[in-house]
Amino acid sequence: MREINNNEYHQWIKETKEIIDKFPERKKSFKTSSKIPVERLYLPSEITNSYLEKLNFPGEYPFTRGIQPTMYRGRLWSMRQYAGFSSAEESNKRYKYLLEQGQTGLSIAFDLPTQIGYDSDDPRAKGEVGKVGVAIDSLKDMEILFDAIPLDKVSTSMTINAPAAILLAMYIVVAEKQGVSADKLSGTIQNDILKEYIARGTYIFPPKPSMRLITDIFKYCSKNMPKWNTISISGYHIREAGSTAVQEIAFTIGNAIAYVESALETGLEIDEFAPRLAFFFNSHNNFFEEIAKFRAARRIWAKVMKERFNAKKKKSLQLRFHTQTAGSTLTAQQPDNNIVRVTLQALAAILGGTQSLHTNSRDEALALPTEESARIALRTQQIIAYESGVTDTVDPLGGSYYIEELTDRIEKEVEKYLQKIDELGGAVKAIEEGYIQREIHKAAYDYQQDIERKQQWIIGLNAFAIENEKMPEIHRVDPIVAQEQEQKLLELKATRDNYAVTSTLKALKEAAKTDKNLMPYIIDAVKVYATLGEITNVLRDVFGEYQPS
Amino acid sequence: MKKKIRVLIAKPGLDGHDRGALIIAQGLRDEGMEVIYTGLRQTPDQIVSTAIQEDVDCIGLSILSGAHNELFPEVTRLLKENGAEDILVIGGGVIPEDDIPYLKEQGVKAVFTPGTPIAEIVKFIKENVVNETMDSFEKKINKSLKKIDHIGIAVEKLDTAINFFKNTLGLEMLGLDEVANEGVKIAFFKIGDIKIELLEPIDEESPIYKYLQKKGEGIHHLAFEVEDILYQFQLMGELGIPLLQDTPKIGANGKKVGFIHPKASHKVLIEFCERGDG
Numbered sequence: 001m002r003e004i005n006n007n008e009y010h011q012w013i014k015e016t017k018e019i020i021d022k023f024p025e026r027k028k029s030f031k032t033s034s035k036i037p038v039e040r041l042y043l044p045s046e047i048t049n050s051y052l053e054k055l056n057f058p059g060e061y062p063f064t065r066g067i068q069p070t071m072y073r074g075r076l077w078s079m080r081q082y083a084g085f086s087s088a089e090e091s092n093k094r095y096k097y098l099l100e101q102g103q104t105g106l107s108i109a110f111d112l113p114t115q116i117g118y119d120s121d122d123p124r125a126k127g128e129v130g131k132v133g134v135a136i137d138s139l140k141d142m143e144i145l146f147d148a149i150p151l152d153k154v155s156t157s158m159t160i161n162a163p164a165a166i167l168l169a170m171y172i173v174v175a176e177k178q179g180v181s182a183d184k185l186s187g188t189i190q191n192d193i194l195k196e197y198i199a200r201g202t203y204i205f206p207p208k209p210s211m212r213l214i215t216d217i218f219k220y221c222s223k224n225m226p227k228w229n230t231i232s233i234s235g236y237h238i239r240e241a242g243s244t245a246v247q248e249i250a251f252t253i254g255n256a257i258a259y260v261e262s263a264l265e266t267g268l269e270i271d272e273f274a275p276r277l278a279f280f281f282n283s284h285n286n287f288f289e290e291i292a293k294f295r296a297a298r299r300i301w302a303k304v305m306k307e308r309f310n311a312k313k314k315k316s317l318q319l320r321f322h323t324q325t326a327g328s329t330l331t332a333q334q335p336d337n338n339i340v341r342v343t344l345q346a347l348a349a350i351l352g353g354t355q356s357l358h359t360n361s362r363d364e365a366l367a368l369p370t371e372e373s374a375r376i377a378l379r380t381q382q383i384i385a386y387e388s389g390v391t392d393t394v395d396p397l398g399g400s401y402y403i404e405e406l407t408d409r410i411e412k413e414v415e416k417y418l419q420k421i422d423e424l425g426g427a428v429k430a431i432e433e434g435y436i437q438r439e440i441h442k443a444a445y446d447y448q449q450d451i452e453r454k455q456q457w458i459i460g461l462n463a464f465a466i467e468n469e470k471m472p473e474i475h476r477v478d479p480i481v482a483q484e485q486e487q488k489l490l491e492l493k494a495t496r497d498n499y500a501v502t503s504t505l506k507a508l509k510e511a512a513k514t515d516k517n518l519m520p521y522i523i524d525a526v527k528v529y530a531t532l533g534e535i536t537n538v539l540r541d542v543f544g545e546y547q548p549s
Numbered sequence: 550m551k552k553k554i555r556v557l558i559a560k561p562g563l564d565g566h567d568r569g570a571l572i573i574a575q576g577l578r579d580e581g582m583e584v585i586y587t588g589l590r591q592t593p594d595q596i597v598s599t600a601i602q603e604d605v606d607c608i609g610l611s612i613l614s615g616a617h618n619e620l621f622p623e624v625t626r627l628l629k630e631n632g633a634e635d636i637l638v639i640g641g642g643v644i645p646e647d648d649i650p651y652l653k654e655q656g657v658k659a660v661f662t663p664g665t666p667i668a669e670i671v672k673f674i675k676e677n678v679v680n681e682t683m684d685s686f687e688k689k690i691n692k693s694l695k696k697i698d699h700i701g702i703a704v705e706k707l708d709t710a711i712n713f714f715k716n717t718l719g720l721e722m723l724g725l726d727e728v729a730n731e732g733v734k735i736a737f738f739k740i741g742d743i744k745i746e747l748l749e750p751i752d753e754e755s756p757i758y759k760y761l762q763k764k765g766e767g768i769h770h771l772a773f774e775v776e777d778i779l780y781q782f783q784l785m786g787e788l789g790i791p792l793l794q795d796t797p798k799i800g801a802n803g804k805k806v807g808f809i810h811p812k813a814s815h816k817v818l819i820e821f822c823e824r825g826d827g
Contacts, residue, residue, distance in 0.1 A: 112563035112614055116590075124592065127619030128563050201565015201589045241568045328568070332663045365663045367615065367645050441571055448572050452666050461664045471646045477615065548588055 006047040012057040016040070016069040025073040030392040038392045040073060041065075044399060054299070054408070058394045062302035064295050064407065065395040066353040067318040072391035078356035079381045080157060080322065084109035084134040085368055086481045088144035091134040095149060097371070101378060105187075106149070107157040107358060109133030110167070115202040117163045117536030120485030130481035132368070133159075137489055138531045142170040143177065152180040156187035157232070157322070157356075162204035164191040165213050165519060166535050169526040172225075188229035188278055188322070191217060194255040195234050197431050197546070199241035199440065204536065207428050209543035211262045213518065218263050218273045220519035229278040231259060232322060239282035240328045242444020245293045246410055248282060250417030251427070251436050253300060257418075258427040260309055270309050274316035283345040283352075284326040290345070291397060292406035294321070294352025299407070300414055323349035324358040330365040334460035335472060338362040343380050350384060351397055357381055367474040434549065492529060500528040505538050512542040552787065554678050555605040559587040559596040561624065564614035569641060569663075573609060576667035577674070593623035600628070600636055606678040607637040609670075610657075617644050618651065625656035637678050641665070693781060698774040698822050699737075699744035703757050704766055707749040711736050714745065726801050733757050735801050746772075746801065770808070772820035778805045781821045785809065797823070 030038040041058065044051060056062065059069035068074060081103055084091045095106055110133040113125035119137045120129045129135050136142055151174065160167045168189050172182050193210040196203040203210070214231065221230045235243075235252035243251065256277065263273055281297065283290050301319035305311040325345035330338045339362050346359050359377040361369030369377070385391060397403045424430040431437070450456040457463040504525040511521045525535050558574045560567055567589060574584045585603055587596060600608050608628075610621055621640050628634050640652060641661040649660045659673055704710040714720050715738070723737040723744065732755030738745040748769060750758035760769060775781045778797040785792055791810040800806035805823040 116563055118563075124563065124590075127616030128614055131615040132564075196565070199565075201567065202563075240566075242572075365643060367643065441575075444568055445572055445575050448576075448667070452668065458664070462666075474645050474647075479619075 008052060009043075009047055009057070012060065012069065016059070019069060020074075023074055025070055026075070027073075030073065032389065038389075040070060041394050042396075042399070055398060055404075061306070061314075061317055062299040063318055064299045065398050067298065067320060067355075069394070071353060071394040072350070072385075073394065076385050076391060077350065077354055078105040078155070079103050079378060079385075080105040080107045080356045080358055081374060081378055082107040082109050082157075082159065082324065082358045083374065085111075085132075085475075086130040086134065086477050087484060088134055088136065088141040090481075092145055092147055092149070094371075095145075098374075098378070099149070099154070101375065102382065103378060105155045105157065105356065108145070108159065110158070110160055111135045112202065114167075114532060115160060115162070117166075117204050117532060117540075119489060119531050119533030120482060121489050122533060125482075129485055130477050135481065135485050136167065136170070136532060137485060138492055138529050139170050139173055139526050140488065140492055140529060142167075142174050146171075146174050146178075150180075151175040151178055152184045156185075157190075158187070159190050161190050161193055161196050161200075161202055162210065163532060163536055164189045165217055165522050166526065166532055168217065169519065169523040172523060173527050182224045183226060185225055186227040188232050189217070190234060190280070191231040192234045192255065192259075192280075194258060194427055194431060195237050195252070197548070198238060198251065198255075198436050200234075200237040203546045205539065205543040206546045207432070209539075210546075211259075211428075212515075214259065215263050215266045215268070216517045216519055218268060218276075219266070219517055221276060222268065222272045226276075228276065229320075230273065230276045232278045232280045233259065234280040236280050236282045236324055238440060239284060239326065241440050242328075242447060243440045244443050245284065245286070245289050246413040247417065247439060247443060249293060249297045249300065249410065250414040250421075251440075252279065252281070253297070253304060253414065254418060254421040254427040254430070254436075256301070257304065257308070257421075261426070264309075270305075270311045271313040271316050274305060274309070274311050275313060275318075279319055279321035281321050281323050281349075281354075282326050283323050283349040283354075285329050285341065285345065287344055287348050288402060289406060289410075290348035291352045292403050292410055294323075294349070294354065295395075295398075295403070295407045296410040296414065297321070298353070300411055300418075304418075320355045322356040322358070323352075323354040325349070325360045327360055327364055330360060330362070331458060331461050332365040333465060333469060335362045335366060337460050338365070339376060339380065342377060343384070346380055347384055347388075347390065350390060351395075353395065363472060363474060366471070368477065370473060370475040373475075432549070489531065492531070496529040501525070501530045501534070504528055505530055505534060508535065509538045509542060512539055554582045554607065554674060555603065556582050556584045556607045556609060556674065557587065557596070557600045557603060557605040558584060558609045558611065559591050559599075559624075560589050560611055561591055561593055561596060561620040562612055562614055562616040563590055564612055564616070565589055566613040567611070569613070570609075570611040573611070573641070573667065573670060577609075577671065580671045582674070593620060593627055596624055597627040597631060597633070601631060601633050605636060607639065607674050610638065610640040610642075612640070612642040612644070615643070617642065618648055621652050621657050622655035629656070637674070639670070639673065641670075693775050693777070693784070694773045696774050697743050698772045698820075698824075699746045700768060701746045701748055701770040701772065701818075701820070702767070703760050703764075703769040704747050704749050705761060707734055707736055707747060710747045710749075714738050714747065720745065727751070728799075728801055730798075731755060731757075731800070737801075770818035770820050772806070772822050774824050775821045776824060778807060778821055778823040782807060790814075 055064045058066035083094050111130050112128045114136045118125045120135050175185055218230050221228050233256045235248040238251050239248040298319045302317045305317045325342045342359050349357055359380050361373035361377045363373045421430050454462050508521040508525055556577055558570050574586045577584045625638055638657050639659045640657050644660055715722050720738040723739050726735045732752045733748045736747040748757045790813050793808040797805040797807045804825050807821050809819040811818050
């Protein structure tokens with residue numbers, strides 16, 4: 001290794017060595033196929049102030065090169081495939097299968113009625129039960145969902161937003177029944193309502209009470225669940241709705257600032273909750289821009305936390321994120337081509353330093369993935385992780401003229417948007433006013449027009465198309481699940497302690513009218529098998545429902 | 550006839566993915582169509598009643614959650630139930646190829662899956678809506694005009710005219726009436742199902758007085774019987790045919806009537822008169 005005479009560098013070497021002594025890297029030494037040794041980190045010949053300011057060493061502010069000093073040499077990202085469909089029984093089987101296949105974390109997809117707080121027997125749930133995820137009506141379903149999956153061993157991510165507090169409560173109670181206390185649980189709830197108003201659509205309550213539920217969760221978890229990610233602030237869906245890479249980061253960080261401010265207003269200290277904030281980004285087609293985007297996002301967040309919010313703890317300054325490859329880039333035409341798209345997008349996320357990753361299946365423009373397609377998607381991650389060697393050095397593209405220029409440029413463009421959002425009075429106001437939605441729609445329409453005018457080629461769609469393609473087998477959800485869920489609800493309501501249900505719901509309603517933390521009340525109601533719909537309806541009564549303008 | 554095509558873009562079910570719906574809405578607007586977007590989470594009931602209320606020519610349904618087999622047919626069923634099956638229904642979203650024949654059977658005229666260029670959808674709507682609209686106008690017109698109710702003749706002196714039609718031609722006289730707001734006295738005769746209406750002005754404000762001054766005696770108007778005068782007014786409005794009044798008025802025998810401006814009907818004054826016991 002070259003000799004670099006720099007105090008900060010020596011300090012980093014020293015600290016990194018201490019970490020490696022505690023958590024050894026995956027191998028003693030890393031080599032290329034030609035036996036050329038691979039260093040942990042490659043650096044410019046001279047460590048200038050500008051380098052330290054913009055890039056610094058991995059694990060050091062502003063974390064442009066990654067949040068840990070050893071990154072994937074130490075531990076690979078979590079391979080976390082989003083899955084769930086039909087009934088709790090069926091999904092439980094799929095989770096066990098994925099864990100056997102080497103997946104390292106669970107990611108639960110709920111059906112739309114669950115995400116919007118309707119029981120499966122609600123007339124508004126018609127046609128949607130069990131379709132895009134698993135149907136959960138009560139604790140009973142949750143017990144089945146995690147049957148024989150040890151919750152102290154596995155980390156679980158739940159894509160749930162408006163009713164996040166209820167599903168988290170169910171998870172806590174299921175764990176308790178397994179003998180696992182809440183402080184041992186690790187995982188994430190998405191819990192990001194602002195992007196629901198912007199892009200994803202599964203909102204229930206208006207912004208104000210929604211923000212209150214979120215900060216209730218922050219407070220509850222900061223005391224009881226130190227390993228739990230209380231929110232996953234999501235750019236993913238903003239991007240899927242058609243935003244640009246710059247907008248994805250800008251609007252996500254804009255939302256994050258709103259959550260932080262809202263938590264500070266309720267009296268939480270920044271370093272109490274900031275370390276548990278997590279992010280969720282998209283990985284799209286433009287390879288280098290995506291890599292630069294992830295690096296820029298880390299730097300921007302670190303600065304926001306330090307300069308705007310005066311955060312002190314290192315963990316408060318670090319942007320940790322999950323990535324999913326871009327569903328909207330998948331084509332229904334020649335679906336096997338999607339495997340290649342997903343590979344490139346996954347690679348961009350990894351070169352960008354993601355903490356966990358979901359790779360989409362090739363058939364998602366047609367239906368929910370088949371088991372075979374889901375397996376290929378997981379294999380894609382495993383091939384990158386174990387065969388390509390890209391994991392053997394930290395931030396391998398750091399210092400590339402192109403990547404660094406793009407990183408700087410994205411940061412600058414994002415800052416312009418953040419300033420605009422500040423001028424509008426923050427993200428909540430900007431959303432209520434429709435500014436963010438309009439910006440995204442403009443970008444989406446531009447992109448569509450580029451495709452139609454063939455300024456943007458999409459292989460298999462507007463270029464190199466094939467006539468009369470044969471379509472692959474697809475996954476179908478058995479419609480019987482809706483009836484089964486209705487039956488389960490009938491039985492549940494006949495056998496549970498209905499007096500306890502009524503009294504816990506009444507207590508919840510009273511608490512909702514005050515500013516008490518609602519988590520304990522929700523846990524009480526969940527424990528006696530009050531249904532998701534019943535609990536949500538109590539809150540609907542008090543909070544009202546969001547009406548988009 | 551050149552009428553803007555009106556389209557309702559709707560998101561049935563609980564699915565919140567509306568990038569496609571929004572892009573299609575804008576694309577159709579750019580093509581000169583009038584587009585209404587329902588927003589998220591609409592029930593089939595809400596969609597059908599909005600479509601009827603807004604008098605759209607086409608409904609575009611978008612679902613990405615897989616609930617299309619339940620919700621699309623519910624929309625077409627409700628349209629039929631409400632007598633609005635002439636509205637063109639098309640669908641889009643993540644919809645497997647295998648489901649398309651079933652949806653078409655259920656009355657969804659076309660299903661556009663991911664990757665369809667907007668131009669293709671525009672073309673389909675233009676071809677199918679315009680034809681359907683023309684057809685349905687023709688159907689409506691043929692349905693609404695079934696017979697001549699009466700022929701109006703302006704006369705100087707009702708007495709002498711009655712004498713001619715009753716005694717010389719031997720027609721059966723039905724009776725006399727006076728319509729004060731039109732300033733006329735009227736005598737009715739019957740021949741087959743058709744009536745002859747003789748009109749004599751009672752003052753100088755009467756349109757019949759003016760007619761006699763200008764043109765002298767003769768056939769004044771042709772009256773068609775219609776089922777629903779308000780509907781007839783609306784239809785003429787949609788076709789751009791000028792009427793002499795904005796709303797129907799009360800004519801002879803207390804019937805609701807209205808007139809087409811003669812400049813739009815080859816100088817023949819045409820009256821619509823609502824069927825009634827009279």
